[in-house]
Amino acid sequence: MFSFRLECSDPTSGARLGVLETSRGVVKTPLFMPVGTAGSVKATPHEFLEELDYRLILANTYHLYLRPGTAVIAESGGLHRFISWPKTILSDSGGYQVFSHRELVRIEEEGVQFRSHLDGSRHFFTPERSMEVQGILGSDIAMAFDDCTPYPVTVTEAADSMRRSMRWAERCRKVVPQGKQALFGIVQGSTFVDLRLESLEKLLPLEFDGIAVGGFSVGEPKPLMFDILEEMRDRLPVHLPRYLMGVGTPVDLVRAVGLGFDMFDCVLPTRNARNGTLFTWRGPIRIKNACYRCDPNPIDEACRCKVCQRYSRAYLRHLFVAGELSALILNTYHNLHFYKELMDCIGTSIRDGSLAGMRRRLEEAYQESGLV
Amino acid sequence: MFSFRLECSDPTSGARLGVLETSRGVVKTPLFMPVGTAGSVKATPHEFLEELDYRLILANTYHLYLRPGTAVIAESGGLHRFISWPKTILSDSGGYQVFSHRELVRIEEEGVQFRSHLDGSRHFFTPERSMEVQGILGSDIAMAFDDCTPYPVTVTEAADSMRRSMRWAERCRKVVPQGKQALFGIVQGSTFVDLRLESLEKLLPLEFDGIAVGGFSVGEPKPLMFDILEEMRDRLPVHLPRYLMGVGTPVDLVRAVGLGFDMFDCVLPTRNARNGTLFTWRGPIRIKNACYRCDPNPIDEACRCKVCQRYSRAYLRHLFVAGELSALILNTYHNLHFYKELMDCIGTSIRDGSLAGMRRRLEEAYQESGLV
Numbered sequence: 182m183f184s185f186r187l188e189c190s191d192p193t194s195g196a197r198l199g200v201l202e203t204s205r206g207v208v209k210t211p212l213f214m215p216v217g218t219a220g221s222v223k224a225t226p227h228e229f230l231e232e233l234d235y236r237l238i239l240a241n242t243y244h245l246y247l248r249p250g251t252a253v254i255a256e257s258g259g260l261h262r263f264i265s266w267p268k269t270i271l272s273d274s275g276g277y278q279v280f281s282h283r284e285l286v287r288i289e290e291e292g293v294q295f296r297s298h299l300d301g302s303r304h305f306f307t308p309e310r311s312m313e314v315q316g317i318l319g320s321d322i323a324m325a326f327d328d329c330t331p332y333p334v335t336v337t338e339a340a341d342s343m344r345r346s347m348r349w350a351e352r353c354r355k356v357v358p359q360g361k362q363a364l365f366g367i368v369q370g371s372t373f374v375d376l377r378l379e380s381l382e383k384l385l386p387l388e389f390d391g392i393a394v395g396g397f398s399v400g401e402p403k404p405l406m407f408d409i410l411e412e413m414r415d416r417l418p419v420h421l422p423r424y425l426m427g428v429g430t431p432v433d434l435v436r437a438v439g440l441g442f443d444m445f446d447c448v449l450p451t452r453n454a455r456n457g458t459l460f461t462w463r464g465p466i467r468i469k470n471a472c473y474r475c476d477p478n479p480i481d482e483a484c485r486c487k488v489c490q491r492y493s494r495a496y497l498r499h500l501f502v503a504g505e506l507s508a509l510i511l512n513t514y515h516n517l518h519f520y521k522e523l524m525d526c527i528g529t530s531i532r533d534g535s536l537a538g539m540r541r542r543l544e545e546a547y548q549e550s551g552l553v
Numbered sequence: 554m555f556s557f558r559l560e561c562s563d564p565t566s567g568a569r570l571g572v573l574e575t576s577r578g579v580v581k582t583p584l585f586m587p588v589g590t591a592g593s594v595k596a597t598p599h600e601f602l603e604e605l606d607y608r609l610i611l612a613n614t615y616h617l618y619l620r621p622g623t624a625v626i627a628e629s630g631g632l633h634r635f636i637s638w639p640k641t642i643l644s645d646s647g648g649y650q651v652f653s654h655r656e657l658v659r660i661e662e663e664g665v666q667f668r669s670h671l672d673g674s675r676h677f678f679t680p681e682r683s684m685e686v687q688g689i690l691g692s693d694i695a696m697a698f699d700d701c702t703p704y705p706v707t708v709t710e711a712a713d714s715m716r717r718s719m720r721w722a723e724r725c726r727k728v729v730p731q732g733k734q735a736l737f738g739i740v741q742g743s744t745f746v747d748l749r750l751e752s753l754e755k756l757l758p759l760e761f762d763g764i765a766v767g768g769f770s771v772g773e774p775k776p777l778m779f780d781i782l783e784e785m786r787d788r789l790p791v792h793l794p795r796y797l798m799g800v801g802t803p804v805d806l807v808r809a810v811g812l813g814f815d816m817f818d819c820v821l822p823t824r825n826a827r828n829g830t831l832f833t834w835r836g837p838i839r840i841k842n843a844c845y846r847c848d849p850n851p852i853d854e855a856c857r858c859k860v861c862q863r864y865s866r867a868y869l870r871h872l873f874v875a876g877e878l879s880a881l882i883l884n885t886y887h888n889l890h891f892y893k894e895l896m897d898c899i900g901t902s903i904r905d906g907s908l909a910g911m912r913r914r915l916e917e918a919y920q921e922s923g924l925v
Contacts, residue, residue, distance in 0.1 A: 224878040249871040499621040506596040
């Protein structure tokens with residue numbers, strides 16, 4: 182069971198409010214999905230996700246396929262039961278991870294040979310195999326198996342790769358017809374607008390449950406991505422959820438929502454937390470900086486998360502500098518709270534027509550940080 | 554403000570039930586104190602300690618003195634405010650940590666020169682300095698500064714060290730007279746009964762608020778420790794809390810309670826959690842073992858902790874093997890719950906006269922594990 186209902190859209194910006202429903206529950210869009218690579222959002226017990234009202238997490242097929250493996254997950258009754266997370270799960274296809282270890286990979290029309298980054302063992306992934314594995318995971322939303330090109334590539338390489346991905350998308354659709362598991366197609370085509378539009382045209386007849394845009398956030402200049410997203414805006418079907426994969430910073434999210442995107446995932450809030458970069462409405466702070474040594478204030482005075490309610494920057498800095506695991510836990514909690522609040526505020530801003538103002542304030546706050 | 558009230562004691566075993574009160578609250582004894590070395594119990598946000606109803610944590614003076622340093626803690630208004638833990642804190646004296654890096658140390662009558670294990674910087678700790686630092690921390694219970702001998706030592710070395718520690722205890726008492734900060738004296742004397750008794754005799758006139766026994770759990774055979782504790786039993790003043798430092802396994806705790814001890818601290822539940830050793834009433838389990846690969850059961854079926862309520866051994870094994878931080882968080886939570894429940898059960902057993910039976914069951918369960 183899967184549905185997406187568009188509640189309203191802002192005619193000036195293109196931003197949308199919607200509701201996505203699976204048998205595991207209802208989530209509002211625009212939506213940020215924390216990344217639970219190996220069946221756990223790093224440094225975050227599930228109960229913290231529940232406290233923060235996250236209802237949809239992403240799981241990485243590639244990682245779970247290699248460890249613990251499909252046999253363990255199948256025997257445990259699927260991923261939800263294995264990890265004890267009863268709410269919605271979106272699984273990626275494994276494509277991105279397979280290709281991110283490109284030296285370990287051989288691509289053929291049939292599929293892709295790769296070596297495990299864990300033990301060097303050989304594996305062969307095809308669109309059919311990815312669908313099978315995602316079926317065993319039992320995710321509520323599966324992703325089509327695609328080839329994600331690095332940046333930069335030549336237009337020929339990008340075209341070849343994209344067209345192969347589109348043939349693979351068709352094969353995925355055959356294995357997972359409508360009404361089985363929800364399945365999203367993924368637009369590829371690197372930084373070439375024509376290829377992106379061609380990719381989209383090829384996906385539409387396959388009647389996916391959602392359209393994702395992949396292959397960004399791989400090192401290309403940001404303005405290039407936003408130009409292409411803008412070119413695509415009016416071609417994307419209105420009734421489908423639109424998922425921009427692997428994006429991004431707070432400013433990216435506001436901008437992409439303004440271009441009509443509904444769903445996002447990114448390791449930024451969790452990974453940055455572990456590096457000591459904490460998000461606030463005034464820009465990011467590096468908690469290890471000496472200026473916080475005796476700072477009695479919370480990370481963000483405007484933040485209502487339980488970390489900001491209880492702990493000072495001085496203490497969080499100390500924990501981080503001392504290498505305490507609590508630093509990673511508390512930092513991650515705060516950043517996930519910030520991303521949740523950010524998405525909630527984006528939703529409110531769409532409703533009351535103030536998204537552009539919110540975007541300007543965030544751009545200003547994040548301008549100097551490089552995190553734009 | 555500090556008081557200890559003996560509620561009852563078991564005439565056959567010597568086990569005691571008591572209540573310890575500071576201005577930060579009331580705790581029941583026998584009591585286990587989680588170790589919060591750097592102002593944080595490892596992998597455990599304070600809220601988890603509160604959930605588990607721990608009301609007294611131990612902080613390490615040596616670590617906090619080196620990092621973040623007394624200036625930061627003083628400016629933050631003391632340790633309680635700095636770490637945002639409003640309940641009771643016991644600080645050790647720094648002695649144990651100073652001496653555990655023995656190659657970095659020079660002992661004189663005046664005090665001890667040592668180098669920081671962090672940056673090699675030189676420091677000089679005296680009894681007076683330890684008291685001063687613990688005063689800045691503002692712990693509710695301070696410990697006298699002592700020399701903790703390694704095992705084995707000659708009787709001469711042990712006697713010299715112990716007598717120096719006793720002279721130091723006197724100096725500590727001068728700086729912290731009764732009614733200021735609660736201060737416990739520490740019995741030393743290695744594995745020599747006569748020295749232990751001499752040490753105790755020297756401490757008693759100083760009217761400490763509690764008597765600790767230090768210098769065990771440093772590699773000596775367990776039976777030797779218990780023999781000495783038994784020899785000491787009838788000499789320990791009845792009205793003071795008795796704290797056995799750095800001990801121990803679940804079986805150690807039950808045995809030591811049976812010898813009249815009231816307070817304990819140990820890194821075992823937290824450190825073992827991070828090594829994947831989980832405590833249960835049927836003995837410890839090594840969660841990484843292959844036998845748990847598909848095991849749908851909780852760590853301990855009899856356990857009511859939230860980890861056991863939600864997660865399977867299969868999932869916890871996966872998280873541990875995958876190196877997920879969540880594994881450390883969840884394992885630590887379970888082990889701290891086990892230790893809390895263990896102490897609660899010990900209390901109940903004292904009350905209803907069944908401590909000996911509980912001890913036998915635990916000894917049986919832990920016999921094969923080496924954790925006895």
